[in-house]
Amino acid sequence: MNKGNLFIISGPSGSGKDTVLQKVFSLCPNIKFSISVITRDMRPGETPDGKYRFISREKFEEMIANGELLEHNVFVGNYYGTPKKYVEEQLESGFDCIVEVDVNGAAQIKEKMPDAVSIFICPPSFEVLKSRLSNRGTDSAEAVNKRLEASIGEIKRAKEFDYVVVNDNLEDAVDGFISVIKSQHLKTKNNTSAIDSIVNK
């Protein structure tokens, strides 16, 4: 059995990344979504066995010190990170695994796991990005501009990624995303069993 592939996904607010990922997971039920460890409190509706695992700050710092995290980050005073063990277990079991992180997290993972394939989900244009960020309706112009600046800051680093999926039309974006996943399985290094079985006959 071949090992699975690791896909690192980033995309700014307004890229529609969550919708793309949701659709990809519904079409590819065998792909695993990595878990995150986090030091903030559990919120209503969250469960201890969901995407986030709630741990203490001490435990988190111990994981950093022991090299148990593929990447970590501080956001509004809390630590967020991706445990290496869960990802490695999925890959060893032959499952593809998707890690969703920001551009800094993506760079950290790529350094530790250079075989990982990174995909940046990008809005199609400045106008669409601005419209998506404004249409949430609940925020002030100042809040919208702040998010717009943050998104553009991420897009400035999009060229660090292996692939860019432009999310103009959802169906095309999902189709393109899945073609990247499929093509990884056809990379020669991941697909030698037929060759070996014939050559070693």
Added chain:
Amino acid sequence: MNKGNLFIISGPSGSGKDTVLQKVFSLCPNIKFSISVITRDMRPGETPDGKYRFISREKFEEMIANGELLEHNVFVGNYYGTPKKYVEEQLESGFDCIVEVDVNGAAQIKEKMPDAVSIFICPPSFEVLKSRLSNRGTDSAEAVNKRLEASIGEIKRAKEFDYVVVNDNLEDAVDGFISVIKSQHLKTKNNTSAIDSIVNK
């Protein structure tokens, strides 16, 4: 407009390569198939403007000397080659282009155009390969064995290719092949226009 991508396709007798390619071309009408120059005589049913361009041995040797061929080969006393100009014109016009060659031709092209993406079409097993080569029905056991040896010789070099598409089930092979083509368009170096339009706003 982005330049097109060049795909180098090889696959031994018994891989079902021609059937896969036929289906890919019918599903992707915008992909161009490269032309070949050849020094043998035109056969009944062939036309001067088809896949093969029939030229004199002198003209062929002149093309070699002028570096006008991406690859060339001798087969049963005749020269076969792939003119560079036609391929480059398609790529510059934004079309993907497929060149179908043997493993030696593939290596020659990859050396001259390292950005080309090479795909090897492989039978799923020794048994299927042997059965496909035997089922032509018209050949002696000796002729079948000779083709089998030649096919295995090519499969021994499959690991030089970027991708391997195993042709067990035609539909899956075509789907995989097309995912490789699609994913190339999402490689960051081929897909920067949305990023640039937002960042340079």
